[in-house]
Amino acid sequence: MSLGLGVDRGSPVPLYFQLAEQLRTAIEQGRLAPGMLLGNEIAFAARLGLSRPTVRQALRTLVDQGLLVRRKGVGTRVVPAAAAAGAAPRPALTSLHDELDAAGRHPATRVLHDAVVAAPAEVAEALGVEEGAEVRRLERLRLADGEPLAVLRSHLPLRGPLPPAADLEATGLFRLLRAAGVVPHSARQRIGARGATRSEARLLDETEGAPLLTLRRVVVDAAGRAVEHADHAVRPTRWSLDQRLLAPE
Amino acid sequence: MSLGLGVDRGSPVPLYFQLAEQLRTAIEQGRLAPGMLLGNEIAFAARLGLSRPTVRQALRTLVDQGLLVRRKGVGTRVVPAAAAAGAAPRPALTSLHDELDAAGRHPATRVLHDAVVAAPAEVAEALGVEEGAEVRRLERLRLADGEPLAVLRSHLPLRGPLPPAADLEATGLFRLLRAAGVVPHSARQRIGARGATRSEARLLDETEGAPLLTLRRVVVDAAGRAVEHADHAVRPTRWSLDQRLLAPE
DNA sequence: CATGTCCGTTTGACCGGACATACGGTTTCA
DNA sequence: TGAAACCGTATGTCCGGTCAAACGGACATG
Known part of the structure; x- marks a missing residue:
């Protein structure tokens, strides 16, 4: 994959959160092109040394933000326009x-x-x-x-x-x-x-x-x-x- | 609890979704007052005959929609104003x-x-x-x-x-x-x-x-x-x- | 009397596994 | 040649469990 993905188990930051953030920056910097990415959650989890639920939790937050799209039987893809759209989470109650x-x-x-x-x-x-x-x-x-x-x-x-x-x-x-x-x-x-x-x-x-x-x-x-x-x-x-x-x- | 909570395992509708919908309507109809409710996920899950992850998945969707608030060491509470605010999920891309x-x-x-x-x-x-x-x-x-x-x-x-x-x-x-x-x-x-x-x-x-x-x-x-x-x-x-x-x- | 410490409770995080379901391509059959 | 059946693969759902972190009150201490 050659992406600098890897979690720090010593950190107090939850693993799923670390992974989500790394994936987000990778997407926004264009290091993750569209197409079938992160292929196979199970293999992906094994490669990172994480369990599938943990990986899924990370992916879910990105899906919720529109950065990824999942399809059953196919895989998880990156939404390329997300990069152009920038880091814009859900509309929030801001001051x-x-x-x-x-x-x-x-x-x-x-x-x-x-x-x-x-x-x-x-x-x-x-x-x-x-x-x-x-x-x-x-x-x-x-x-x-x-x-x-x-x-x-x-x-x-x-x-x-x-x-x-x-x-x-x-x-x-x-x-x-x-x-x-x-x-x-x-x-x-x-x-x-x-x-x-x-x-x-x-x-x-x-x-x-x-x-x-x-x-x-x-x-x-x-x-x-x-x-x-x-x-x-x-x-x-x-x-x-x-x-x-x-x-x- | 006396709420009509109970899932139908025969239905193709996912269990967590059934539970979330039932809780949502219970909240919106005011059958679930504020205060400590649903107390103890584990007992709650046992009472419904579900596993904790399944119950948590249902609760999470409601928390995401602002209907519930979870606090560590305390429990999961109902946000009463949500009833007044009505069923309004996240701002969506609508026509x-x-x-x-x-x-x-x-x-x-x-x-x-x-x-x-x-x-x-x-x-x-x-x-x-x-x-x-x-x-x-x-x-x-x-x-x-x-x-x-x-x-x-x-x-x-x-x-x-x-x-x-x-x-x-x-x-x-x-x-x-x-x-x-x-x-x-x-x-x-x-x-x-x-x-x-x-x-x-x-x-x-x-x-x-x-x-x-x-x-x-x-x-x-x-x-x-x-x-x-x-x-x-x-x-x-x-x-x-x-x-x-x-x-x- | 105020302050700090301990402890039970509850959610948060994480792990392992199992089966169901949908998709896409291939293979087979008419 | 075309359509239907098949199958590998990926996510979706669900289960069981363990340990950590945080809250709140009771208790002990200065």
Whole structure:
């Protein structure tokens, strides 16, 4: 095979994970061409000194990510386009702040509004609190490289110690929540578009009615408690969603 | 447990799949409350007359879908919010036509343009053909319940028998491609927004500059060959993207 | 009273093997 | 010559078991 495949049993990193990572980089670097590869899981496992379940676990993660395709009676093939598509795992619940950070676009935040208000009907239902119950309303302006990027409107349930407003200008909301022990688990997200309101236009340096990308999401933690109800409006000329989709079987 | 759990060994449906489906419906119907459930995989497996790996395979699919959370030394818990979020598997590469169909919104299509043209630079690169090579350019107007919904612009590589234009008015492009033996495998998608051009506005019954949701995707098949380069513009007042996101570990 | 340690429990990782099923090419038969 | 039957091969499913790692509470210690 001449690929530098081989696992380190001394490492605390699970064997299946080591193997998956090595295969992924091999695919992305083009050292693994399309065609019948990795032929025969059993022989492959024997060559690596691993058991078949372990090898299968590694292959499965790559199949889940669309890098490999398995067919019964044939074998496991590499999807060549995966290399071009780059390392894009499943669409994940990410933080806009961290995303900008990772892209090297220097995020910054200005807190426009931060107060406890009575929950509007829609927010109350999404957060699982009674209508009119007190929630924290947060409105922020997110900038990237100094340019206005998005208006972020959030409603948070009043639970536990809340992050001080000052910190919100320094880092992202998700990171503060996580530091406070609130771990986001999953979210429902609706993506749409609409024209900018007058105030949004002023904040975002756009004209009234200019097209904005909208993200409405409800984030919950592992216990099922609502963490955040967000309603964001983003300048589509400065940011867009990039996703990788897999066809269902 | 008093849940109607039990697998049918006579069925051709895999045991782990039967179990996963039963657990999923139990969760969605609220028959499985949060708290420590399914306690102890080993006992659970014994109770069902299955082996632990089989049970774990069932649990894993549900964990992947965000319905369960496992913690070492604690157990496997049900995520209650999942019930509210509904049965939403990972974001999949779906067809707009089929999506409307499933929602009972009676999709229809008008072919506005269908011709072989020289590939523009961007399209050529995305499709993996040389710039200026011949590709099929397709422009369609998609309607839902008789109302204009989106302008669909596609570029298809000239390969194999192409679906006749007449069929395009009757059904979706994906279904025709699949019938022709071209199976979509994965796609990269970019979601944005912009103002409607004059011609789009006329087609969609909007005003010029009205905000539109844009989808740009490159679809590839399992062999890595590009299947379609699409550039769609959708009326956000009539349709929006609904997704369910999972937090990474 | 606070802190650190031990320990039972539960999932995580890994191994070996067995049989079923689907695919693709070959061989055989009409 | 064409189509049907056959067979090798690969993944899919399922089983049994072992050891490690992490969590949470009880216990002992300073």
